[in-house]
Amino acid sequence: METLYITSPACHRHEMGSWHPxxxxxxxxVNDQLLSSGVLPLLDSFPSPRPATEAEVLRVHAESHLAHLKALSPASGYAAIDGDTLMNPHTLAAAFEAAGAGIAAVDSIMRGEANSAFCNVRPPGHHAESARAMGFCFFNNVAVAAAHALEHHGLERVAIVDFDVHHGNGTEDIFFDDPRVMMCSFYQHPFYPNLRREGSRDHMVNIPVDAYTTGFDLRQVVSDIWVPRLYHFAPQMLFISAGFDAHREDEMGQLGMVEGDYAWITDQLVALAERTAQGRIVSMLEGGYNLSALGRSAVAHIRSLSKL
Structure with a gap:
């Protein structure tokens, strides 16, 4: 079965100004690199997904959060959430569409139409907390998708792996007290957003690393810490917050990953999913702001996801 490739024109219409990364x-x-590399024709391109419903978003977000975004959504120009997170008239529609892409991926995989999916969507999501938009994020796309797998499809255990350079504070916030969801991440520290939850949970495996940590050392984190914990947890579906700003060419952070590191990590996750989750993986774009490095890294990730 092929890997689904899901994107949407609505996700292009959200923008926060010509200066914004x-x-x-x-x-x-991402799309151009997939095309030029010859990978795109080998994927099963999915028509534009339906937007997530409000009920689907409210599985992981407070009603006050949705009401705040609706009230703030501008008829023209921009409305600021914070200094670097803004809404234009199309932002809310794009956010519902991005969250809907993860739901479409889960549904297609659970119907047996594919083993895996990559959602090339924006705005990203992993900083969005239950009741707060921040860090370029409005709805937590991967959390909406994971909650859909649990609540709609009746899965008992899912895992979210996050290899963005920034900590996925929103995902941690949403699932901190939900042992059905294991979260595994590494992230540069100290660094934005510096909002790690106090206390510990066995299902929260979030590893801070120093600036300039190399790809080799990050592979050790995956093999020595993530993989044993994930195999013990045995998720029935695996989700990936696929941020590519830990690439050494990306000036948003100071970690040292390259394309081969993303491919290697994805290979480990594919092997895990085949053992515990019938190969079921949903990967969703998060960060990545050097456009060349982003495209190359996403292609390496998708090649491994698809075993191409």
Whole structure:
């Protein structure tokens, strides 16, 4: 079965100004590299997904959060959430569409139409907490998808792996007290957003690393810490917050990954999913702001996801 490739024109219409690194061109960088590498024709391209419903979003977000975004959504121009997170008139529609892509991926995989999916969507999601938008994120896309797998499809255990350079504070916030969801991440520390939850949970495996940590050392984190914990947890579906800003060419952070590191990590996750989850993986784009490095890294990730 092929890997699904899901994207949406609505995700291009959200933008936060010509100066902003989280730009519509990020989607084009991934799509263009997939096309030029010859990978795109080997994927099962999915028509634009339906937007997530409010009920689906409210599985992981507070009603007050949705009401705040609706009230803030501008008829023209921009409305600021914070200094670097803004809404334009199309932002809310794009956020519902991005969250809907993860739901479409889960549904297609659970119907047996594919083993895996990559969602090339934006705005990203992993900083969005239950009741707060921040860090370029409005809805937590991967959390919405994971909750759908649990609540709609009746899975008992899912895992979310996050290899963005920034800590997925929103995902941690949403699932901190839900032992059905294991979260595994590494992230540069100290660094934005510096919002790690106090206390510990066995299902929260979030590893801070120093600036300039190499790809080799990050592979050790995966093999020595993530993989044993994930195999013990035995998720029935695996989700990936696929941020590519830990690449050494990305000036948003100071970690040292390259394309081969993303491919190697994905290979480990594919092997895990085949053992515990019938190969079921949903990967969703998070960060990645050097457009060339983003496109190359996403292709390496998708090649491994698809075993191409």
């Amino acid at each position: 989280e730009c519509p061109e990020r989607l084009d960088a």
